[in-house]
Structure formats: structure tokens, C-alpha cells
Amino acid sequence: xSKYQIECISLCKKYTRNKQIVNAVDNINLCISTNExxxxxxxxxxxKSTLLNLMCGLIKPTQGKVMIxxxxxxxxxxxxxxxxxxxQVGIIFQSFNLLPTYxxxxxxxxxxxxxxxxxxxxxxxxxxLLERFNLKDNIYSLPSELSVGQQQKVAIIRTLVKEPSxxxxxxxxxxxxxETAGEILESLLNxxxxxxxxxxxxxxxxxxxxxxxxxxxxxxxxxxx
Amino acid sequence: MNYLIKELLRHxxxxxxGITGYIIATFFLxxxxxxxxVNEKDSLGILKGTGTHFIAYIPSNTSCCVSCxxxxxxxxxxxxxxxxxxxxxNNDMITNIKKxxxxxxxxxxxxxxxxxxxxxxxxxLGGIDTTNVATINNVCASADILAGKYLSNNPxxxxxxxxxxxxxxxxxxDTLKLYGxxxxxxxxxxxxxxxxxxxxxxxxENVRTILKEKLKCISxxxxxxxxxxxVTDARIQKRVIDQMKKEMNYLSLSSYxxxxxxxxxxxxxxxxxxxxxLIVFIFLIVFSVRTQLTLLMERSREIGILKSLGWSNSLLxxxxxxxxxxxxxxxxxVGCLLGVLIIWLMxxxxxxxxxxxxxxxxxxxxxxLIIISITGGTIASVFPILKLHSTTAGDMxxxxx
Numbered sequence: 001x002s003k004y005q006i007e008c009i010s011l012c013k014k015y016t017r018n019k020q021i022v023n024a025v026d027n028i029n030l031c032i033s034t035n036e037x038x039x040x041x042x043x044x045x046x047x048k049s050t051l052l053n054l055m056c057g058l059i060k061p062t063q064g065k066v067m068i069x070x071x072x073x074x075x076x077x078x079x080x081x082x083x084x085x086x087x088q089v090g091i092i093f094q095s096f097n098l099l100p101t102y103x104x105x106x107x108x109x110x111x112x113x114x115x116x117x118x119x120x121x122x123x124x125x126x127x128x129l130l131e132r133f134n135l136k137d138n139i140y141s142l143p144s145e146l147s148v149g150q151q152q153k154v155a156i157i158r159t160l161v162k163e164p165s166x167x168x169x170x171x172x173x174x175x176x177x178x179e180t181a182g183e184i185l186e187s188l189l190n191x192x193x194x195x196x197x198x199x200x201x202x203x204x205x206x207x208x209x210x211x212x213x214x215x216x217x218x219x220x221x222x223x224x225x
Numbered sequence: 226m227n228y229l230i231k232e233l234l235r236h237x238x239x240x241x242x243g244i245t246g247y248i249i250a251t252f253f254l255x256x257x258x259x260x261x262x263v264n265e266k267d268s269l270g271i272l273k274g275t276g277t278h279f280i281a282y283i284p285s286n287t288s289c290c291v292s293c294x295x296x297x298x299x300x301x302x303x304x305x306x307x308x309x310x311x312x313x314x315n316n317d318m319i320t321n322i323k324k325x326x327x328x329x330x331x332x333x334x335x336x337x338x339x340x341x342x343x344x345x346x347x348x349x350l351g352g353i354d355t356t357n358v359a360t361i362n363n364v365c366a367s368a369d370i371l372a373g374k375y376l377s378n379n380p381x382x383x384x385x386x387x388x389x390x391x392x393x394x395x396x397x398x399d400t401l402k403l404y405g406x407x408x409x410x411x412x413x414x415x416x417x418x419x420x421x422x423x424x425x426x427x428x429x430e431n432v433r434t435i436l437k438e439k440l441k442c443i444s445x446x447x448x449x450x451x452x453x454x455x456v457t458d459a460r461i462q463k464r465v466i467d468q469m470k471k472e473m474n475y476l477s478l479s480s481y482x483x484x485x486x487x488x489x490x491x492x493x494x495x496x497x498x499x500x501x502x503l504i505v506f507i508f509l510i511v512f513s514v515r516t517q518l519t520l521l522m523e524r525s526r527e528i529g530i531l532k533s534l535g536w537s538n539s540l541l542x543x544x545x546x547x548x549x550x551x552x553x554x555x556x557x558x559v560g561c562l563l564g565v566l567i568i569w570l571m572x573x574x575x576x577x578x579x580x581x582x583x584x585x586x587x588x589x590x591x592x593x594l595i596i597i598s599i600t601g602g603t604i605a606s607v608f609p610i611l612k613l614h615s616t617t618a619g620d621m622x623x624x625x626x
Contacts, residue, residue: 058533058619078538078614085618086535097530097622101235111534113228158534 002070005166005198006032006055010064013050013221024050026221027064034165037192037199037211042218048202049094049170051218055200056089056168057081068166086114090159092169096151098143104130104154105139111158129157133187149180156184160191166198167191174203229547239523240552246516247556247602248563251594254505255564258594259584276459276483278362279466280334280420281322281452281476285310302339302439304450305349307420307479311336313440313447318473322452325472327465329457332357333449334364334421335432337439339404344393348403350383351423352432352449359455365416365426373397373412380431384412389424401425404435420479421453459487506597513598513605517549521609528613529621542610546603553602557595565591 008030015022024047032038042048053059055066057073065072068089073081085091098107108126130136133153143151152172159167169188173181185208192199201208209215217224233240284306304311314333322331335352353360355367355376365384367375376384385395390413395401399410408425416422427435433448456465463485466478521528528541568584 053619056533057617058622059617082532082535082537082540084535085533089535091533093533093622097526097533099527099530106231110228110531114534114536114540162535 002067003033004031004067005034005036005069006030006200007067008051008055008064009067011051011054011061011066012063013047013054013059014062023221025054025061028218028221028223030216030223032198032200032214034198035192035196036213037189037208038201039209039212039215040200040202040218041204041215042202043204046218047221048204048218050221052168052170052200052202056091056166057085058091082114086162088165090162090164090167092152092155092159092167092172094171094174096143096155098151098154098158100143103140103142104135104146107143107154108158108161111162115162126157126161129160133157133183149176149184152176152180152184156187160187163195164197166200168200168202170202171204172201173205229544229551232544233548233551239520243516243520243548243552244556244559246512247553247598248560250509250512251557251560251598252564252567254509254594254597255561255586255590256568256584257501257505258590259564259568259586275487276462276481276485277329277456277487278359278420279454279456279462279478279480280306280363281318281454281469281473281478282306282450283312283314283475284477285312302337304336304440305338306336306451306477309477311450314449314452315447316449318452321473322454322469325465325468327456327458327461327468329455330357330359331455332359332363332453333429334360334451334453335429335436335449336421336423336451337432337436338423339439341403343402348389348425349423350404350432350435351421351426352429352436353426354429357453359453360421362419362455363453364419364421364423365414369414369416371413371415373410375412375414376426376428377411378428379409379411380434381407381409382411383408383425383427384414385410385425386422387413387415405438406435418481420481421451458491459483460491462488506601509597509601510604513549513553513601514608516552517545517602517605517609518612520548521545521612525621529618529623532618532621538610538614541613542606545609545613546606549602549606550599553598553605554595557598560598561591561594 008028011025011028011030012023013025015024026047028051040048040051050059054061055068057066057068060074065074067073068084071080071084073084076084099110102110105126108129127136127139130139133156135150135153135157138146138150143154146154152175156172167188172188173184176184188199188201189208189211191197201212304313316333319331319333322328332354334354336349337352338347338349340347351364353364353376360366361368370384371387373384376382383401389395390410395410397410397413401408401410403425408427414426429448454465454469456462462480466480469476469478531541532538565586568586571584
């Protein structure tokens, strides 16, 4: 039994672009303990998003494996991976990935529908989170009617409402103003503190480095330090 | 289910497009099946009645049976069939022949020929059971009448073949002194080429009376010299003939072999119909697969997001199947209703395609189409589901399908 919650072992991801092989992630070994705040730093195109996507099982590695709570997520069945993503892992995308034809409430609700197939959705919880993020008035708005910052907040609420034990956030403040970025980071840190969540953040800036337990710098698909 | 209905309603245009595809496909398929059904019914109806008949008799001197004929030969007349003298047959033979699988009906026939000095030729007289289908196809029918009337209960009335009438300058109402009696020509007939063709015809009971003096053993139980046989379908005539020869090897069986080309054409029509239906089914499947794959492509990002949120492949797969089934069912139902309405309007206003092709809707076609559409929808959803299983959430979000 590993003492780490997340482990990347000899992780590689290669793409073929214009008939050339690109090593987006090149032999990365990484260990993250429970409740840690980990920052993966790097310039655009360094391989942060690819690494994050590999760590949460959204894409398959070319080589190596990712272990989450001693399960190799590349080897488990789709059913197990879905359960992991539903119950333990929350993902905040750089591009929010909200469903454009669904309202704010529905976009949040959809994250827990498979969990609550036979139960009632806890609407009160969703509404209180919307209140906390000053989005209660936008409950029936479509994503296109929201500002970029508000869309990111909806994406965060969608993750929070699932109450995961690990959150992967890809540039969560990348496209918002400083004030909204502060709000978002504060809520993520509060969540980490209150709910004992492991937080893995990919960023190209120097945000909240002072709060991080570990900072990894990635360059050309390799961990630098 | 709530999400499913929301999904269908939310992407109204996508849903309408999917359903419209099924409507158009089903509508045209119904038209094809309706034309096909009428065509098949008409052509098979004609062909199934072609080559379904033959005659059975026992030539004289066959060593099987006791001949009760043929004093007539000595008197210048004889029972005959196809140019040979024949024996009288027992009524039990009709019963036995009718028991053979594939035999639709069998009828007695009494065919006699006698030389008449006045006409300076042999004149054949056929005694028929006028209403029997085997008689109609093997000898003559009321539909073959050219002038006058068909046979009635009048024991003196006969009908004569057109060629015979013309050769001897006869007219309707003429009284002919034939076979020792006075026979009135009631009708002129042209029966075409038939195995049991004669010069004149009369009901079999009357012919028995006419020939009573000429035949030695016209007695109960021996009423005919030929059995006219009708089978249910041209395709089984050979089998019936073989079976009869096996059971009654003393019989001589004779047909015009029309059943062979008829049987071939029926087979061709049935195969064409089957192939057409198969093409229709394949078309529907290909169309459905294409529709469902297009929907998957369009929803790729959305499905990728749902997968990343923890929606399992089985949950998403169920949705794809249900969406496909709902669309195919609604589309097929509306398409069928539309087809029925159009066909009803066309038939109501006597509109024919190319002045010839008529449409006829069968309930069976509608239910078949709905079942085919739903089956097509189900099969069509298999491919997107396979795609769903083989693609990761990340690739779907990035639309690497």
C-alpha cells in the first residue's frame, strides 16, 4: 500500500503532430499525499494540462501509469474510473466546459445526476453555493449570459457540489481578473482546509505558491526540479 | 429519463432533423412496399394460376387394371386422351388424388371421340364438371365463351369450340345430330390450348347418358376416363406429379410444363422482393447509423464533459439507445401516417403512377416498417456506443473522434 494518494510512475504521453512525435509528457514521476496543495508550474505548452488530464484519467498515457488511492486508473474498468471521477475526483477545466444549452443550475446539477439517480438532488446545497459565489440571481441564466469569471465560478461550484477528495484545477484563474482570481483561490483554499481536499493546480503564474506544499515546474514535458 | 427528455427538447432542431430523417425514409419505404405489395400480389396471382394443372389417365392395355372398355372402339368410337385409347377410371381415384399434399382439386372428365360420316371426321365430346377449378384450367370455362351461353342444365345443350364451329359452318341454336341424339349448339367457346380440349362439351352427367349405349360399363363407380388435377402452386407441380407416379405408377400424367417457367418467374419475383426489402432495411440501418454517428459527433464535447464528471459509459450508452429509439419510433410512426394519408388521397382521387402503378397499404407493412425502424435505430446506436467506449473523455472533449 502506497502512502501517497496520487502517484505518477514513469508517465509519458506522446502525440503525433505534422508527422512528428511530440513528447508532451516525458517520463514524469510524481507523488502527492492526501490534503496536499500541489502546484504544477510551467509556460504555455510545457505539458501542464496534459499531465493534469493524465492524472485524472481523461486521457491515456503512452507509457507509465497513474495511481489514485492505490488504483491504477489506466488499468481499471470504465465503470471504476467513472465511479472515481464521480465520487472522488473533481476537475476544473481551463475552458470551464459548461454545457452551453443548460442553465447555471442545470450545469451544476448535471455533475451529481449519476450519484443521485434514485434520490432527490439537494437543491438547497446548490443554491447556498450559488449564494456564496454571488450567482443566485443567475440561477436560470445560460453560460453565454455570464461573464468569464462567473462561468469559472459555475465550473467550480459544479466540482464542489460533488464533494470530491481530490480536485484537479487547470489554470482556474487563467482567464479572470485579479479580484475574481482572488475569490476563486480563496474558495479553493477554504475548501482544501475545511474539507481536507487534495488540490492539484496547474498554472503558468506564481499564484498561491506560498500556500503550496509542493511546487513542480514542468518544461518540455519533464519535471524540472 | 428527465435528462433525456430535456436533451431532446433542448436540442430541438437536432431532434427534429433526426426524426425528419426517419420520417422521410419511412415514408418512401412505405411507398416502395405498397407498390411492391400490389405488384407482387398481381403478378404472383397470375403466375400462381399458370401451370398448376395436368391430366391423369390410364392408357388401354395397361396391365394394371381390368378394362371395362372398349366396345366403342369396335363401333368406331373410343374413350381417349392425348391420342391414345384409355380405360374407364374408378371414382376412388379422385378421392386418392385429392389426398396427395399440394393437390387443390381434382375433377372427373369423360372424353370420347366418334367418327361421323355426315361431318366426315372424328368429333370429340367432353363431359365436364362445369364448376370445378381443375376443369376450368384443364378443359374450358364459362369465361371462354365467345358467343351464346355456357352449359346449363338442359340435357340437350352443348357448347362447341370455335374452330369446330367454323370448320362446319355452324351457328348458335343449330341442332346437331350427333352421338345418336339431337344436340343444340348453345354457345361457342375458345378454350385455348388445354390438355383436355375437345370439339364439343356438355355436363358430364349428360355425356354419360349420351354415351350409355356406346360404352360397355358406364356404371356407378366408373364415371370417367380422365382425372383433371389442379395443384395449389406451380412450384409444387413437379413434386405432386412425382408423388402421384410413385403411388399410382400405372397412371399416365400429362401437363404442358407451363409450371416450370411460371415457377421460375415466381421465384425470381419473390427473390427480387426479398432483395428489395433487404436493400430497404440496409438503407434504413445505414441512414440510422449515419444519423446517430452525426449526433455523437455533434454531442462529442458534451458527452466528454459528462464522462469527465463521472457519467459512466453504460449510462451514456443507455441514453444514446433511448434517444435513437424515441427518434426512430416517432419518425417511423409519423412517416407511416404521412404515407398512408398520401396513398389514401391518391387512391381516393384515382391517381395512378405512370397510369399503372397503384399503391396499397397493408397493416403488416406499417408494423414491419416501425419494427424495422426501431431495429435500425437500435443497431444504429451500437456504433456510437462502441465509439463512446473506445474514446476517452479527454479525446471527446477535444473532439478527437
